[in-house]
Amino acid sequence: MVSRAPRSAAARRSWGEDDTGCTILHVDMDAFFVSVELLDRPELRGRPVIVGGDHRGVVAAASYEARAFGVHSAMPAARAKILCPQAVVLPGRHDRYGEVSREVMSVLSEVTPVMEQVSIDEAFLDVAGAVRRMGRPVEIARWVRQEVHRRCGVPASVGVAASKHVAKLASTHAKPDGLLLVPADATVPFLHSLPVGALWGVGEKTQEALERHGIETVAQLAATPVTVLHQTLGVAAGQRLHELAWGRDARQVQPTRVEKSVGTETTFAEDVTDRAHLEKMLLRQAHECAARLRAEEMVAWTVAIKVRHADFTTLSRSRTLQAPTDLAHDINAAARALLAGVDIPTAGVRLLGVRAERLAPAATTGVQGALDDDPQRALAERAMDGVRARFGSQVVRPATLLDNKRHSAFNSASGDLS
Structure with missing residues (x-):
């Protein structure tokens, strides 16, 4: 889970240009459902737009203009309308979103077969095998953003890093419509600049448990004895978060996911x-x-x-x-x-x-x-x-x-x- 807390200045700045060893890309479509709707209704560009959720439903996606008023996905529609009464509310069209998603994934598959689609609007790529053909990882990331926009008409943010966890965080901090490289030697400083809620797997309850122990940042979590984390969160969760806080993530990009x-x-x-x-x-x-x-x-x-x-x-x-x-x-x-x-x-x-x-x-x-x-x-x-x-x-x-x-x-x- 990526924290909704405001990004720090450190998280927004460039973390360097050396992409050696940073072969993992996380490609994330920006406000995907809204972006698809704007393809078909370009007259709505620049206006606050909400997808999904009439007076009974919940928000499926919100444009950045709507987010400026505090609207976010999974929010009850009634609350969203109070926060942003001028928003244009559109019904969800899952068939259309699936159609554009397949176009995007087709573009990504041209880069490498080592691609793991994790949702309708995001995927991981391991581009180690594509470097000789397409250039350095950052050059590949630029190509991905350009081609997705040119062929599919939707913006994509890309994070480049040495691990899946950090690449996902980087793409989040690259939004909207950006690219962020976190060099391997900048991994720990980057992580330690973030709130603890940014770590993958830290949900609301886990964050509350950590904050009760005075742990509000990744840096504070990393400095906490692992035995304390075991007692607070359980051995498995505490150990996993301790590893992530120090940038250790051995998970590989899986070309085929086991459906659950x-x-x-x-x-x-x-x-x-x-x-x-x-x-x-x-x-x-x-x-x-x-x-x-x-x-x-x-x-x-x-x-x-x-x-x-x-x-x-x-x-x-x-x-x-x-x-x-x-x-x-x-x-x-x-x-x-x-x-x-x-x-x-x-x-x-x-x-x-x-x-x-x-x-x-x-x-x-x-x-x-x-x-x-x-x-x-x-x-x-x-x-x-x-x-x-x-x-x-x-x-x-x-x-x-x-x-x-x-x-x-x-x-x-x-x-x-x-």
Whole structure:
């Protein structure tokens, strides 16, 4: 997690020009959803723009003009409108964002096959094998920014460093639309200029725990005896943060990521008290998850649901299946059973989500389904995939959903296959 605290002057300045050994690039699209929207609506450039979140949803992205008023992603839309009432609010268009993301990743793949896409709008590159062909790492970073902007029309910030952790921090401090090199011998001074919340993996609770011990900067964390960090955060987390504070990060760029989960969640236009309506939404979400599992040739061992009440209380429940699946029938059955154990408050449910977890390649699971499984069910769902691929996602759906008149205010298909 990168701290939202203001950047120090030290973090903003150039950290040198020697890129020897700095072969890791972190490429991060600036306000990506907004940048894509501005491609199609250039008349909005220079104005505060918010993507996602009508009066019921949350902010998915905000332009830098909106951020100047304190608006940020994951903020309730109602709060964002109070802070910046003049903002233009646009609905999210995940298909369009995915389209531009694929164009960007295609550009990056021309640099090196050693590329790790970590989300729709960011990726790591190890350019060690591209230096002879394309020049020094900083020259490659300049090429990446230029080509992404020229071909895809969106700005990209790039961090160049000797490790993934520092490259990611560098790209954050290069924003907007910039490039920052942190030379290998400047790694520790750079890190020690930052607030402790900048370290990868320091969330709100961890930051609060550290601050209770007077640790507010990375430099202070680095100077803290590791035994104290073990007692404060646990051995694993304390050791990891101590290593990162001293610039030690042995993680390599992984060309293929092991997918851990795929899911979707919906914020309702109005709080829902009708359990039957919630079950209908679970069915729709189960089909979305299953279709994406099959597209990725993955199966899931665990199904989880997320339920957010009208007062923002959020519950999570999960269940491990007897056998892995990529079928909506199985995902929906598990999700409905989980929902049955959740009380629906009088004020209703604000958000509902389904997630398939503990993924494994479908071809390598070696697990046989139950003896009473209906093979026609799998054939039917795969036939639906083919029809949707040819004629669109709304052409065919379960009969139960045909009379579903109510719909979400903002649907977040978090296919972060994260």
